[in-house]
Amino acid sequence: MMRLLPWAYLIVAFVFIYLPVASLVLFSFQDGGLPVPPFEGPSLRWYADILSDGDVMAALGNSLLVAAGSAALACALGFLAAYGLARHVLPGSALIRGLLIAPLTVSYLIVGLGLLIVIQRTGLGLSLMTAGIGHVVINLPLCFAIIYASMGAQQQNAERAARDLGADEFRVITLVTIPMLAPAIAAAFFLSVTLSWDEFIISFLLTRFDVTLPVEIWSMLRSGLSPRLNAIGSLVFLVSVTAVLILEIFVFRKNRS
Amino acid sequence: MSRPAPRLQGAGFVAPALLWTLAFFVVPFLVMGAMSLATLEGRTLVWGLSLANYTELTEKAYLWRAVMVSMEITLTVTVVSVVLAYPLAWIIAFRVPQRWQRLALLLAILPFWTSYVVRSYAWLLVLAREGVVNQTLMSLGLISEPVTLANTRFATVTGFVHFFVMLLTLTIYANLVQLSPNYRRAAMDLGASAFQTFRHVILPLTLPGIVTGAFLTFVLCIGDYVTPQILGGNTELTVPQVIMVQLGRRADFPLASALAIVLMAIVTLVYILSARWLRLDRI
Structure with a gap:
């Protein structure tokens, strides 16, 4: 009895963890108009429905654009800062590190609210660009921390060797440092893509006419439960899971071996 | 070709990220x-x-009520999540081969990576009047009428707990597997029962991990707008919901900003209270 208890707990926990996701995915194949039991189907009609919906597809494209763009910029800025702080002695470097990490400690709502106030004061319009700026703010600390943590003496020796052999700073970075740090940079990039892809509140506050997918889903939610929402939600989940699995398989596996 | 002084060069690398953070976060x-x-006049x-x-916070009942609701929900979620996640992390660390x-x-x-809008919607599916839980209970004959589960505080807490159980399982697991098995063996050899070993050896050693996870839970939970908005209905509002009301209908940016500062003050206070056990660098 006592031996079985842990396994029973494990099963109950997994049911709790997977209940919402399973309901979401199962009823995305519902043939009727409501995503609730009893299940009729399977049918792909709701997937066909959202894939032919111009607004949803535009939002999906916007989300991919914002996620890829903001992740790339956050990685670039994070890498440069990590390189500068790890390889050079700078005055106030502890303070700089603290400042770069600071946005992690503030809720997304507050980051978005601050940016919204400034953008409205300066008279700049809200667009995908402003949402992207917000996403770089929240992803930069993570990118910096991940890349900074993986910069060790091992790469520094290779960099010194390259410099002794006559490589200039640009070559050292592009031919030695970046290839050696590729797993960390990829991890930072995919983590940023996932977070930006799923992010709602900053996009909601900082976009206007062109919106990202979570914001589009939010406005669809007003009409209540619908198998269309299940279909689009399942697709969003599939993309996030794919990014996470890529991270797990290609980055962390490699890291360990 | 002369190289710039190393110090200047280093500053050049750091400058873009620093300027970005200053311009789009600090300012x-x-x-x-x-x-x-x-203030807003008209x-x-x-x-x-x-x-x-800030004084409006104590004068207007609905503002003070929102602070209380946020605190109650966040504390409930934090405690329930830790209590549910610890055994799960334990089983994965010590029972699973x-x-x-x-x-x-x-x-x-894995479901941790669902967008929070989608995740809250998925819970709505499960908890709705005609949803999975009600239909299952009715077909089993346990209830004859659907129970109201969605649009309640219970639904909000359930949605939050689901998310944070996953987060805490990860942080507590990481803590448990770092423990050397020798501590457990030594306690057992000295005659401690399984419970005594847990109470006096494992629990104190994993306390920093628990507190760190609980702190993260608190911070993320108290600042979230989506979960209470989708699952909680409009019977009671949390602070982020009130902030969004100020931004939307009334365009009262000063009050919204003050509420945001209050949220940050609460988080800072909790940070100070738990700083003794926090190991944020170990996440």
Whole structure:
């Protein structure tokens, strides 16, 4: 009895963890108009429905654009800062590190609210660009921390060797440092893509006419439960899971071996 | 070709990220702070050093109520999540065979990566009047009428707990597997029962991990707008919901800013209270 208890707990926990996701995915194949039991189907009609919906597809494209763009910029800025702080002695470097990490400690709502106030004061319009700026703010600390943590003496020796052999700073970075740090940079990039892809509140506050997918889903939610929402939600989940699995398989596996 | 001085060169690498953080995080934050001290007269904004927005918090019942609701929900979620996640992390770390552990952990936190809008909607599916839980209970004959589960505080807490159980399982698991098995063996050899070993050896050693996870839970939970908005209905509002109401209908940016500062003050206070056990660098 006592031996079985842990396994029973494990099963109950997994049911709790997977209940919402399973309901979401199962009823995305519902043939009727409501995503609730009893299940009729399977049918792909709701997937066909959202894939032919111009607004949803535009939002999906916007989300991919914002996620890829903001992740790339956050990685670039994070890498440069990590390189500068790890390889050079700078005055106030502890303070700089603290400042770069600071946005992690503030809720997304507050980051978005601050940016919204400034953008409205300066008279700049809200667009995908402003949402992207917000996403770089929240992803930069993570990118910096991940890349900074993986910069060790091992790469520094290779960099010194390259410099002794006559490589200039640009070559050292592009031919030695970046290839050696590729797993960390990829991890930072995919983590940023996932977070930006799923992010709602900053996009909601900082976009206007062109919106990202979570914001589009939010406005669809007003009409209540619908198998269309299940279909689009399942697709969003599939993309996030794919990014996470890529991270797990290609980055962390490699890291360990 | 002369190289720039190393110090300047280093500064050049750091500058872009630093400027970005200053321009799009520090400056907006300071402006928000100033905004919280401004007032709204009619529809025009008057800058100043007024504490009116903060005193309104104690004067207007619905604002104070929102702070209380947020605190109650967040504390409930934090405690329930830790209590549910610890055994799960424990089982994965010590009962699941070594070679399956990574897979079990990956599976246990996979839905963590669902967008929070989608995740809250998924819980709505489960908890709705005609949803999975009600239909199952009715077909089993346990209830004859659907129970109201959605649009309640229970639904909000359930949605939050689901998310944070996954997060905490990860942080507590990481803590448990770092423990040397020798501590457990030594306690057992000295005659401690399984419970005594847990109570006097494992629990104190994993306390920093628990507190760190609980702190993260608290911070993320108290600042979230989506979960209570989708699952909680409009019977009671949390602070982020009230902030969004100020932004939307009334365009009262000063009051919204003051509420945001209050949220940050609460988080800072909790940070100070738990700093003794926090190991944020170990996440």
